[in-house]
Amino acid sequence: MIDLPRRLTAEALGTGLLVATVVGSGIMAGTLTKDVALALLANTVATGAIIVVLISTLGPISGAHFNPAVSLIFALRRELPVRDAGLYALVQIIGGVLGAMVAHAMFALPLLQASTTVRSGGGQWLSEGVATFGLVATVLAGIRFERKNVPLLVGLYITAAYWFTASTSFANPAVAIARSITDTFSGIRPLDLPGFVAAQVAGALIALTLMSWLLRGPAGGELPINPEDRS
Template identity: 50%
Template sequence: MADISRKPSTETLGTALLLSVVIGSGIMAERLARGHVAIALRANTLAAAGGLYVLIEVFGPVSGAHFDPAVSLGLAVCGAMPRSQAIPYIVAPLAPLAGAMFGAWLAHAMFDTSILQFSTKVRSGTGQWVAEIAATAGLLLVILRAPHGRIAAMVACYIAAAYWFTASTSFANPAAAFGRMFSDNFAGIAPSSGPGFVIAELAGAGIGPTIHKALRPAAIELP
């Protein structure tokens, strides 16, 4: 097992790379789609899902590849993660947030845009918040019930689907919501909309493990 002290730094790096994938692909999609939002969203979806799968496979053995405070909280609350392993995520909650912000800046640097910026894309309303609750609850449920060795693929597929079946395009991640505030492009979210998303995501993080417990015994492992 990896040294527990490396987990916060690994989560910071992984979250930074995840946000650079999401925001960078959003910038590229917006530029190439020339106003066709559906095409831009499709491109952003494919890049995000593919990047997420690879990052989980790469960083999972080191830190668990949460990249998401809601996931860390949900796993700790339901006992799916030993308390000793949860300590780095609890005592260093700013790690994924810092990573998310740096990821946004990295994407801006790659596309030669202003490094420091704030999103003006308002994402608010009951539908958006319900969508984030559902998206985050579903994400936790997938993580908790995925057969061994298939978490990366199932999470990537779920997020790709959730981009389209949720009104919010499935952030499902307080760190992602935070990082996207610092990018005024297709994938951004206005700072005024961030708190509503974070509250909804934390609510979903509590609902997902509750459903998991109600569905026990654990999912049958596929051959």
């Protein structure tokens, strides 16, 4: 296994680049067009693309979680020590905040901002629960059946979830926290963070519960890859 400092660096770097892409592409889109749908499409394509790249390149080092909810799930599955999961979450948050600041710097904006974008209410919270549920389900099933395609699967899922959820699919507590310090296209008001984070954690836990049952084989282990071996 790769040593912890390098894994933590990969998690911080990956989350930072992810947030820089989300925030930066949102700023660029908002600068180039006043069409909100077109701006969201640009934001979506950039985010989906960078996810594929980051998981493909950094996954072999740290597992490419870039998300405290995902690290929590792997800790609960006993595939990541609890201490490491806590450190993963810490560096993911730090990396995400730095990523937002770098995006601001690239566009000559104040490095730290308080977002004024309201994202609250039952529909938004449900959307975040659904978005994170789907993300975790995609990761767990993808690792089991299509490991080599996980980067593409996650990138495609997030691309789709941008459009079928009312919240545009943050699905990540670290990203949500980082987006609270940008008063740009992708921002979220700090006051709305607790509801988003709670919904994300709930969605992740529900996905873990369901997928643990769904992927369980007849003898209690995971399902075999060959469909003909299943009963």
